Amino acid sequence: MSWAARLDNWWRPSWPAERLATLRIVVGFYGVLWLVARLPHLLSYARDDAARWAPVGVLSALEGPLAPDLYRLLVGLTLGLAAAFAAGWRFRVTGPLFAGVLLVVLTHTNSWGKILHTENVWWVHVAVLAAGRSADALSLDSRRARPNPEGATAPAPRYGWPVMLMMAAGTLPYLLAGIAKLRNSGLAFVSGETLRNYVAFGNVRKLELGSPASAMAPELMDAPGFFMGLAVLSLVLELTAPLVLVWPRARRPWVLGVGGFHWGVLALMAIGFPYQLSFVAFACYLPAERLWAWRGLRRLGRRLGATASQAHASLGP
Amino acid sequence: MERSYAALVSLALLGAMVSPALRDPPVDSFPLSDYPMFSLGRPSPLLDVTHALGVGADGERRALPPLLSAANREVLQSMVTLHRAVQGAPGAAPHCAEVAERVAADPAFADVVAVELATSRFDTVRYLARGETAPLGRRIHHRCAVRRPASAGEAAP
Numbered sequence: 001m002s003w004a005a006r007l008d009n010w011w012r013p014s015w016p017a018e019r020l021a022t023l024r025i026v027v028g029f030y031g032v033l034w035l036v037a038r039l040p041h042l043l044s045y046a047r048d049d050a051a052r053w054a055p056v057g058v059l060s061a062l063e064g065p066l067a068p069d070l071y072r073l074l075v076g077l078t079l080g081l082a083a084a085f086a087a088g089w090r091f092r093v094t095g096p097l098f099a100g101v102l103l104v105v106l107t108h109t110n111s112w113g114k115i116l117h118t119e120n121v122w123w124v125h126v127a128v129l130a131a132g133r134s135a136d137a138l139s140l141d142s143r144r145a146r147p148n149p150e151g152a153t154a155p156a157p158r159y160g161w162p163v164m165l166m167m168a169a170g171t172l173p174y175l176l177a178g179i180a181k182l183r184n185s186g187l188a189f190v191s192g193e194t195l196r197n198y199v200a201f202g203n204v205r206k207l208e209l210g211s212p213a214s215a216m217a218p219e220l221m222d223a224p225g226f227f228m229g230l231a232v233l234s235l236v237l238e239l240t241a242p243l244v245l246v247w248p249r250a251r252r253p254w255v256l257g258v259g260g261f262h263w264g265v266l267a268l269m270a271i272g273f274p275y276q277l278s279f280v281a282f283a284c285y286l287p288a289e290r291l292w293a294w295r296g297l298r299r300l301g302r303r304l305g306a307t308a309s310q311a312h313a314s315l316g317p
Numbered sequence: 318m319e320r321s322y323a324a325l326v327s328l329a330l331l332g333a334m335v336s337p338a339l340r341d342p343p344v345d346s347f348p349l350s351d352y353p354m355f356s357l358g359r360p361s362p363l364l365d366v367t368h369a370l371g372v373g374a375d376g377e378r379r380a381l382p383p384l385l386s387a388a389n390r391e392v393l394q395s396m397v398t399l400h401r402a403v404q405g406a407p408g409a410a411p412h413c414a415e416v417a418e419r420v421a422a423d424p425a426f427a428d429v430v431a432v433e434l435a436t437s438r439f440d441t442v443r444y445l446a447r448g449e450t451a452p453l454g455r456r457i458h459h460r461c462a463v464r465r466p467a468s469a470g471e472a473a474p
Contacts, residue, residue, distance in 0.1 A: 012323055041390050048389065052398055056346045103348065110347040112389070113397030120348045124330070131326050161323040165330065172334050177352035179338065184356040197359040200441035208366045208437065209399075210382035211392040221446035 010246075011164055012157035018289035018306055020159045021088065021138035023166065024129050025304075026288065028086025030280040031102070031126065035079045045109055046071045056115060057107040066108060078105050085126070088139020095130035102126055122275040124169045125284070132162030138304040164245070166284040171241035174258065178238030190235060192227030199227070202269040214270045230264070237261055244285060255282040362442040363453070367399045369416050371429035372460075378433070385419045385426070402434065409434045409459035417463045434458045 001009075035042070046068040053065045065071070081098035084090065106119050135141045136159070181189045188194065200221060203213040220226050237257050244251045262276040275281045292301025337344040343351035369386035370378040383395035402412035417432045437452035444450055 008320065011327065012320065044388075044390065052401065054397075057348065060346075107347050112391075112394045113401065114391070114393040115345055115347050115350065116391065116393065117347075117350060117352065117354065120350060123348045124334070128326075128330065157323075158319055161327065165327050168327075168331060169334060172331065173350070173352050176335070176338050176350075177354065177356070180343070180351055180353050180356040184353070185358040188358060189356075194359045195355065197362050197441070198355045200362055200445055201359065201364050204364055204439050204441040204444050205366055205396065206392055208368050208380050208439070209392050209396055210368070210380040210386060218445040218448075221442050 008157075011161055013160035013164065014155040014157055015160040015163060016155045016289055017133070017137035017159045018292075019287060020129070020132060020134050020162055021136065021142075022288040022291055022306075023125075023163065023284055024088060024091075024134040025086050025138060026280055026283050026291070027122070027125050027129060028082055028098075030122070030275065030278060031082035031098075032079065032086060034122075034274060035075075035082055039075070039079070042075050042105065042109060043072060045112070046075075048112060052112050054113045055107075055111045057110070058103060059107045059111055065111070066104075071105075071108060074101055074105055074108075078102050085130075088135035088141050091135030091139060091141050095134065099123070099127045099130040118273050119275065121170055121173060121281050125166050125281070128162050128165050128169060132165075133158050134162065138306055143305065163284050168242075168245055170281060170284060171244060174238040174241040178235055178241075181235060181238070190228065190231045192224055192229070192231045195231045195234075196221065196224065196227040199268050202271065206270060212270060214268050216267050217269070220268070233257070234261060251285040255279070255285050258282070362440055364439050364441045365436055366439070367396070367403055367434070367436045367458075369399060369413075370433045370435055371420060371426055372431040372433060373428045374430050379429075381416065381420065381426070381429075381432070385423060386416055388415075388419065399434065403436065403458040410461070413459045413461040417461050421463050421465045429463055431460055431462050433460045 045065070048065065050064045053062075055062050059066075066074070078098070078101050081094055081101055084094035085098040102123060106123055110116055185194055199214075199217050203217045206213040237254065240250075241254065241258075244254045259276065259279055259282060262273050266272050266277060289306065291297055292304075292306035333349055337346065337349050338351040340351075343353065345351055345353055369381040371381050371385075372378050383389050383392050387395035387398035389395050389398065399412075403409045413432055413434050416434075420426045420429050420432060435455050435457045437455040439452055440449065
């Protein structure tokens with residue numbers, strides 16, 4: 001087999017349509033919940049002082065924020081599109097539309113002087129799912145159009161590469177963060193002092209800006225060994241992230257490690273990355289279609305048409 | 318066709334994601350970033366923070382939350398707003414008045430009689446580890462009174 005064929009087999013594995021569809025449902029459902037929970041916060045940006053506008057990304061060219069009513073309309077539209085995305089309703093239109101409108105709304109929220117980095121991976125995953133054939137199974141579209149459910153969910157490369165791309169796009173931010181640490185701090189980062197100072201900075205800054213901070217951090221300030229261990233662990237998790245693409249057995253330990261890292265950041269710095277804390281960000285590293293074999297979800301899975309999950313379970317990573 | 322589409326989308330997305338880190342200097346934006354968080358060397362625990370303080374009748378000061386200090390729920394964005402307010406034109410006075418107005422409308426801060434926009438310096442490690450929360454230094458940019466409408470009982474003859 002030529003190297004090109006090997007590369008193609010690796011990047012476009014024949015995986016079941018149900019895996020990609022399950023990821024669409026999980027990521028879309030997360031989006032609905034996130035948007036509902038954050039609605040008051042998102043809408044508050046419509047009233048923000050235009051003098052504070054500091055545009056980034058796709059809104060860089062705008063001299064001022066979006067008109068309040070237009071912005072409110074986009075937020076409402078995003079919620080509706082998130083539901084359509086999760087349900088797989090007219091996905092060829094609603095999928096890319098959701099990715100596009102979500103990009104505008106999230107960019108708008110990040111255009112007030114401080115980029116928050118909490119929704120970056122979520123948006124990238126939405127974009128990948130929108131670009132793939134994520135509604136060929138377990139969707140309103142597939143129910144309407146499919147005469148033969150088994151045929152449509154047969155494993156194929158077209159259902160494999162978007163999952164591989166979601167994995168790669170999910171690991172890349174960690175690799176870049178690890179490289180940034182080495183570039184900016186060198187190996188001195190592993191002494192733990194920088195990390196301890198960041199934890200102290202973050203917490204005092206929050207307290208002095210009138211926000212809750214970590215209850216655990218004060219207890220650990222006098223434990224330099226703890227921060228050294230944490231610094232080494234974070235660097236290892238970040239720099240080895242791409243390994244999960246070529247070594248399937250590394251996926252579960254890496255997911256547990258990085259998920260634990262985010263819970264640690266929440267405990268130590270009161271900074272929450274909800275997409276990662278919920279582990280939705282890591283669903284693509286696992287055979288997600290097995291979700292429908294869980295006792296509590298079997299009935300829902302059958303209703304959605306998840307018939308092949310057991311049959312294809314052995315094909316997963 | 319399918320293979321070309323997969324290759325095109327994959328290369329475009331991954332290339333775009335890597336691109337901020339390859340620029341000189343690296344670029345932090347949304348949704349593409351070089352993810353610079355926690356990467357710059359920080360050998361000193363000293364922190365200068367610009368914040369809004371509520372001053373009680375007894376002279377006690379407490380930090381005002383982002384919704385009052387900057388009309389924003391995001392603590393880091395409130396920090397930037399406050400920093401800009403004390404640095405740029407038209408200066409700290411109008412922002413202080415805005416904050417005082419919001420404080421006056423919030424019953425949870427009924428004891429606050431004045432607002433200060435200040436930049437304070439803290440030793441963050443000693444702050445957390447030893448409870449030394451008093452600032453090492455503080456520069457008050459502006460102070461303004463919190464004016465509340467007189468209540469019905471007070472206004473009656």
